[in-house]
Amino acid sequence: MKIATWNVNSIRARMPNALAWLRDFKPDVVLLQETKTVNEKFPTLEFEDLGYNLALHGQKSYNGVAIFSKWPIEDLITVLPGESEDDQARYIEVVTNGVRLISVYVPNGSSVGSDKFEYKLRWFERLRAHAAELMQYEEALVIGGDYNVAPQPGDVYDPIELAGTVCFHPEEQIRFRSILNLGLTDAYQILNPGLHAYSWWDHRGGSWHKDQGMRIDHLLLSPQAADRLAASGIERAVRGTEKASDHVPVWCELAEV
């Protein structure tokens, strides 16, 4: 079961890239973030033609998450509990092929100390609380997405220069680890404990050509999923294609039971 997560930075702007990569890589399940469109304007037919069932949670202009699966999709949930007034489309949860799958778009946080940064920290705490509930079911669970945090120094291009900045701040890393500490495994990190494998390079400042990136997209696995973990990788080459997103797909493969 090949599971990929990808922040596409607008699904409509990324159609040629998305269709080409899906045809080539053939993931069974895809977790998308930053689709940036309402469900009514989502290009569903092109993906259904590739054999996917779709679950969508979009909004106008910003955010937006989705899950594609080659198997039927059950038990759709689009609300992350904890802030009833939160209208940002950043969470979608389904069950497919016996696995509970979640696509998250954790808030970017703008700059440390801002209101958006505080919202980001609260969002992490809401995700941890909900993940703690789900862990009680003791089922195969994959929480993937754009976490907007690089967990360790090797996950950024310059840990000294970036120390304490947004996406590499101890308050974010502590909250990310508190989710891992529920018993979840970072699929890529556990199989590839090397340095400087990035999933995102800023569009600004020539970051890609200088290889100044960060590993901020992750797939977190419950023990029942981690026991089936066979492989994991990052599709670095996707960043070098025409009209690329600033993020590339991160994937893992689970053995069939």
Place this chain on the structure above:
DNA sequence: ATGGTTGACGATCAA
């Protein structure tokens, strides 16, 4: 060099 580039949308906001 607190800039730079991309996307939605149609002036700025977000990342």
